[in-house]
Amino acid sequence: MRVHCTAEDLLRVTVADRPAPLVELGLAFEMLQRRDAHPVFGPWRQRTTRTLPRLARPLLQMVSPLGAGPLFLDPPSRDLEEGMDQILSTPRARARAELRRMCAIDRPLTPWVRDLADRDRDAWQILQQAVHTAHASVIAEAWPRIQAGFHAETAWRSRILAQQGLRAALTSLAPSIRWSGLTLEAAFPRDLELTLNGHGIILQPSLFWADHVLAAPHADGRLLLIYPAVTPLPLRxxxxxxxxxxxxxxxxxxxxxxxxxxxxxxxxxxxxxxxxxxxxxxxxxxxxxxxxxxxxxxxxxxxxxxxxxxxxxxxxxxx
The missing domain is CATH 1.10.10.10 (Winged helix-like DNA-binding domain superfamily/Winged helix DNA-binding domain)
Incomplete structure (x- = not known):
């Protein structure tokens, strides 16, 4: 992955001020489908798979273990209800484009996914129920620990940014990150080129993700850089x-x-x-x-x- 920044973007690097429940939910479902023998998430994956309610399982058709899901599915919202409103108001063209992109990566084009792309009302009600059920099963009970871990991580990241500068704050997000001029380069499972336009970057740690840095557009035009927290949730x-x-x-x-x-x-x-x-x-x-x-x-x-x-x-x- 290569992120081409402007000087204005680098002057507008900030650290997120709160965890985003639907971002964490999407990343949890991505980690849930991994097949690597991760020493921390392996046992968590087994426990969560056994207890995952049937009504939450449709999300597995939409979210890839490669660290990618439809961008409309995990908005960086303040809470579940705000995020759910954003999901349900996704324009048909955007939903179809995102689902097509996911199926091109590694998701099956199931009848339900096809109905979602066509904005079928029943299909979107299933999606709404799946998100609510998955949040209750995976996120809600752990939310106090997620918040505590998030705020400990961002306090430390802010300290690095203030005392050691931007280079140290960004290159310590993951071992593979390096700078080439104004371009941030990082390991990624596929070729990805992003060109920023001066709106800035938000650093968003995740307690459910334990792999490469992820990038997603924020609604206000900034780039969301999602990186694994030092201590993931199963070790909290x-x-x-x-x-x-x-x-x-x-x-x-x-x-x-x-x-x-x-x-x-x-x-x-x-x-x-x-x-x-x-x-x-x-x-x-x-x-x-x-x-x-x-x-x-x-x-x-x-x-x-x-x-x-x-x-x-x-x-x-x-x-």
């Missing part, structure tokens, strides 16, 4: 005991980061955290991809230690 603690660092990265990673003010191997981390080598390696990988630690192999051992960003987070994230 129900309580953080007043510890801001645990609120951002989770209690286990907070402990790991505090340990890594001194160099330690993966084996050291596993012993200190009382977890398996694989689990310690996963925690180190996430901290490394967030720019909080660096790792270096020495023979069979891998050593880890804090970056300046990680140390800064430790200092300002202490309870």
């Amino acid at each position: 603690d129900t309580t953080t005991s007043g510890d801001p660092l645990s609120a951002l990265v989770g209690s286990t990673r907070a402990h790991a980061l505090r340990l890594l003010v001194e160099e330690r191997t993966t084996g050291d981390l596993a012993r200190e955290l009382a977890v398996s080598l694989a689990a310690a390696s996963m925690q180190a990988k996430t901290l490394r991809e967030a720019g909080l630690i660096v790792s270096q192999r020495d023979g069979k051992a891998v050593w880890h230690w804090c970056t300046p960003l990680g140390l800064d987070l430790l200092v300002h994230g202490s309870p």
Whole structure:
């Protein structure tokens, strides 16, 4: 993916001020259909698939595991009802174009999807019921944890933007991001070229997404850059005991980061955290991809230690 920015766009980079329930719902359904053995979302996927109500399952016909869905299906609305109004008011031409685009990627052209494209009233009532049921099943109960994780993430991202600048704030969204002049380049499953026109960029973390950065147009003309939060929802603690660092990265990673003010191997981390080598390696990988630690192999051992960003987070994230 290549996003061609103007200087005006870069002067108008902001961080989202609230999570968007339908954006999170769409991303949850994308993660739900992945077949990779993700150490965090794998167990969540199994639990959610078992309990997903039948009335919510039509959404699986519309949402791709590649991180793409019809743009009218997940508006960045304040709440479910506002978003539902936006979905139901989608013009026929736009709905048809978006559904055609999704079917060209990897979605089947089922009779129901064809009826949606034709603006059949019964088909859209099924869609409305599916969104409401899916939200109640996947999002509603977890909403307090989603909000807590979102605000911890955006507070940290805003701090990076204020103290280290735009380059650090954007390149730390995902390991693959890099700059080429005024063009932001990032790994993406297909070729995508976007040209911005000076309206700006909104950084929107998601607690349900754990892959490449996603891009979508906002209603006001800005570009929505959706990126995975440092700590996804399945790892969110129900309580953080007043510890801001645990609120951002989770209690286990907070402990790991505090340990890594001194160099330690993966084996050291596993012993200190009382977890398996694989689990310690996963925690180190996430901290490394967030720019909080660096790792270096020495023979069979891998050593880890804090970056300046990680140390800064430790200092300002202490309870």
